[in-house]
Amino acid sequence: MIKNIFPIILVAISLLFVQCKREPLATTPKVTNLSDFESNDGVISIGIKGGKSPYTIEWSNKKTDTIITNLTAGTYYVTITDAKKNLFVDTIEVTQPPYPVCIDAEDNNYKTAIIGEQVWMLENLRATKTTSGSEIDALAYNNSDSISESKGLLYTWSAAMNDSVNEKAQGVCPNGWHIPSDEEWTELTDYIKTEGVEISSIFEPQYAGFYNNDFHNLDVSVSYWSSTKARSNVWKRYFHKELSTVFKYHENKENAISVRCVKD
Numbered sequence: 001m002i003k004n005i006f007p008i009i010l011v012a013i014s015l016l017f018v019q020c021k022r023e024p025l026a027t028t029p030k031v032t033n034l035s036d037f038e039s040n041d042g043v044i045s046i047g048i049k050g051g052k053s054p055y056t057i058e059w060s061n062k063k064t065d066t067i068i069t070n071l072t073a074g075t076y077y078v079t080i081t082d083a084k085k086n087l088f089v090d091t092i093e094v095t096q097p098p099y100p101v102c103i104d105a106e107d108n109n110y111k112t113a114i115i116g117e118q119v120w121m122l123e124n125l126r127a128t129k130t131t132s133g134s135e136i137d138a139l140a141y142n143n144s145d146s147i148s149e150s151k152g153l154l155y156t157w158s159a160a161m162n163d164s165v166n167e168k169a170q171g172v173c174p175n176g177w178h179i180p181s182d183e184e185w186t187e188l189t190d191y192i193k194t195e196g197v198e199i200s201s202i203f204e205p206q207y208a209g210f211y212n213n214d215f216h217n218l219d220v221s222v223s224y225w226s227s228t229k230a231r232s233n234v235w236k237r238y239f240h241k242e243l244s245t246v247f248k249y250h251e252n253k254e255n256a257i258s259v260r261c262v263k264d
Contacts, residue, residue, distance in 0.1 A: 023050035025088035034096035042071030042094040051082030104174045116191035119263035122204045124152025151208035154256035173261035180262040182228035182235040205239040211256035223257040
């Protein structure tokens with residue numbers, strides 16, 4: 001009889017030992033952060049280990065799955081309850097880029113800034129292909145790759161607009177961005193005036209010069225296209241390195257100047 005009971009006791013002791021050694025509840029979260037500023041494509045997926053299954057899951061956004069999607073940036077809490085009513089609470093952060101992402105068809109990544117109610121590129125465009133893959137007729141100052149890399153390329157109005165004549169056309173800007181209208185340029189400069197700061201400290205013009213039968217004014221001035229026609233010409237904004245004022249002029253469409261894009 002004792003011999004029959006002894007194996008049962010051993011099994012019971014083994015089960016008790018396993019139970020005592022059971023790992024505590026824990027999660028193994030995997031986070032996909034936002035691809036762009038203020039987007040909602042964040043994802044959290046969690047694995048659960050330890051404790052005793054089955055598990056009950058409750059997120060701070062009331063979801064009950066191991067994967068939650070379409071998340072904005074922020075802090076999310078998940079509570080795991082196992083079959084023995086043990087609790088584990090985890091805090092998981094979903095982050096976003098500090099500024100809106102601006103990437104052209106050639107994977108050139110441009111610094112951006114939120115200025116008032118607008119979002120602007122803070123670097124001159126240097127794209128040589130449209131988002132559809134077509135070649136852009138752009139000029140590098142003195143045919144220098146190093147200059148175009150640091151100060152962008154120069155475009156005629158037709159090239160900048162990708163042959164469109166419509167205000168706020170995407171033109172050669174990345175998807176989600178467009179050639180600013182004259183009105184949008186005015187909104188930018190008016191906002192900076194009300195802030196009482198130097199525009200160069202916020203907008204960061206890059207003095208790329210211009211092309212009019214030849215290259216001129218590198219490191220001295222820069223002009224930027226608008227998408228608004230001024231009779232046979234086009235409105236632009238002109239920045240000079242030695243002047244704090246931004247000037248509004250019209251420019252011959254055949255000349256080549258710089259491009260800054262604004263977010264849709």
